Amino acid sequence: MRDHWGDTLQPALVQHVELTAIAVVIGFAIAFPLALLAHRYGRLEHPVGVVSALLYTIPSLALFQLLIPFSGLTWTTVEIALVSYTLVILFPNIMAGLHSTPDEVLEAAQGMGLTRLQVLLRVELPLAIPAIVGGLRVAVVSTVAIATIAAFLLPDGLGYPIVLALKEPTPFKTEIYSAGGLAIAFAISCDLLLVALRRALAPWAVTGLA
Template sequence: MPAEPLIRWSWVADHPAEIGAALGQHVLLTVLAVLGGLAISLPLAVAAHRYRRAEAPITWVAGVIYTIPSLALFVLLIPVTGLSVLTSEIGLVGYTLLILVRNTLAGLDGVPSDVLEAADAMGLTRLQRLVRVEVPIAVPVIVAGIRIATVTTVGLVTVTALIGQGGLGQLMLTGFINLFPTEIYVGALLSVALAVVADAGLLLLQRALTPWARVRGAGA
């Protein structure tokens, strides 16, 4: 019996809709998770930056969530939220928190103190200083966190197929169940490609957001 090739290209050519749907779902689950993670971790990081006492508890809780194995976390959520998108998103968002909080905090802490003094001397309020001075200066470090969180989430989304949430993991799982390598390899390669493209895209976004870094030749 000739061995089944790892990728049967004719199958790929015949199933663009199926592959596209899995990819689209994967992108959607990832984007939701990273945006949800940002919505939670940016305020948390700002709070930890402003009130240093809050830093230890916030990073501790985020660290504990991060340590729980992903399949275990998804499974522990099933009795509460069922086999739903919500279950996977809670888990996925949970994993982004430590990365995002840590990097955002490092970015805010890295703003030079003479810059802060200059901002104060110009009469900026705390909020104005945060929005107009501290956050823009912290953008490269914050985006570095978003890049790690995004790449990690793309990988974790493959696991959500085990709790019925599709994406490229579902394609791979179907390939495994049918012992059809093509689906496994197409899913895996697209997952890697998605991670690489998202990473590069975010790097370009960061460069666009920080034109001064280029002008001064500081670079990212």
């Protein structure tokens, strides 16, 4: 592994982090306002949910292929696919979070004279944090995994050393283990970070308190 760190693995890891980060950030930036809109106007929730669920049924490799005629063999193609998948995970999770406020809490909030916006900002959003972070955890981990498939299109990310190794005739393919291991380590680190984030943002939801 040390032999290939500088020339192969390190750049692949950096690219992988970039692929994942861009996908999750853009996915969240779309899913969050969409969920707020759907929460405000109930009619939107169902159509958005159906479209994003349909997207998820397309196999990722096939989705990459479908996009190539439009955006070519580029990062854009890869990101469009990855963002679609994060949307499918993030949107319903954010919705579930926004819907998780118990009825009596909403009634009390209304009864005390909070405006609609105050109810959203002071009650519904804080209570949605555990579900939103939960959605982010699934989105990040699955994006780290799906991003390896991008190597079928581009020579980038942790998937690329794996694809190369598959083509080699040698039986002992170190790259598969080292690149695969890095992907797993990256996914677990992200997950732990998000768990820490939830604890910081929602101390009241720490297990054992509820």
